[in-house]
Amino acid sequence: MNLDGMKIPSVVLEDVHLTLTAGSGPVNILNGVSLQVEQGETVAVVGPSGSGKTTMLMLMAGLERPSSGLVRLAGVDLTALGEDELARFRREHLGIVFQAFHLIPTMTALENAALPLEFAHNPMARSLALEALEQVGLGHRAGHYPSQLSGGEQQRVALARAFAPRPRIILADEPTGNLDEGTGARVMELLFRMQAEEKATLILVTHDRSLAERCGRVAVMHSGRMEAR
Numbered sequence: 001m002n003l004d005g006m007k008i009p010s011v012v013l014e015d016v017h018l019t020l021t022a023g024s025g026p027v028n029i030l031n032g033v034s035l036q037v038e039q040g041e042t043v044a045v046v047g048p049s050g051s052g053k054t055t056m057l058m059l060m061a062g063l064e065r066p067s068s069g070l071v072r073l074a075g076v077d078l079t080a081l082g083e084d085e086l087a088r089f090r091r092e093h094l095g096i097v098f099q100a101f102h103l104i105p106t107m108t109a110l111e112n113a114a115l116p117l118e119f120a121h122n123p124m125a126r127s128l129a130l131e132a133l134e135q136v137g138l139g140h141r142a143g144h145y146p147s148q149l150s151g152g153e154q155q156r157v158a159l160a161r162a163f164a165p166r167p168r169i170i171l172a173d174e175p176t177g178n179l180d181e182g183t184g185a186r187v188m189e190l191l192f193r194m195q196a197e198e199k200a201t202l203i204l205v206t207h208d209r210s211l212a213e214r215c216g217r218v219a220v221m222h223s224g225r226m227e228a229r
Helices: 053-061 082-095 107-120 124-135 152-162 180-199
Strands: 011-024 026-035 042-046 070-071 094-097 169-173 201-205 217-222 223-229
Touching: 026 053, 042 053, 042 124, 053 070, 053 169, 053 201, 082 094, 094 152, 107 124, 107 152, 107 217, 152 180, 169 180, 180 201
Parallel strands: 026 223, 042 201, 042 217, 094 169, 169 201
Antiparallel strands: 011 026, 011 070, 217 223
8 A cells, every 4th residue: 555545556558569670670578568456456468479468477476677668567667677676576576486387406396496586595494385285285395306296286385385475466378288177176266265365466377268367357468569458
């Protein structure tokens, strides 16, 4: 909330453009995208491949910078931050779940889940990570390495890693894309349950319409534009 007691939106994009330079010339990836998401809201972003969904998510995470426009999360203008400040912002405010699990193969499930807390020098990193693993039903697998876990278990470790710092905003990019239908459904049940328990904002990029309809709102992207929001 701000000083007047008014709620600050979790995510605000205003007229965001992203143009990249390719060998054949400039390529417009995002063409004036605007979106506002309130704290605790769940929003699905759908659209065909190449429409800019994942790129938009990367801008929200501060992993890409827009060519123009405003990107504000939790009241902070990300375009005004340097790389170190963006890294701190992600540690303090964001949980990110990718389609590829991005676990470190030489670290146990517990060490992977604790990683963002360790980076933040949280003295309770391991206990909070273990609590998160228990939330996703993997407390008994805390000492196992990714190669010893199934795909569904690896994605559950990724969920634990995202939620362990208790972030205000969760960004999820096709989190069930590498899973079979049954395992994906169980992972999504966990994601929505944890989002509700933490009252976090969830922005979910997905090709699955039935999954999108579980969110409070659906935003449709096409050719780098937001068609509905």
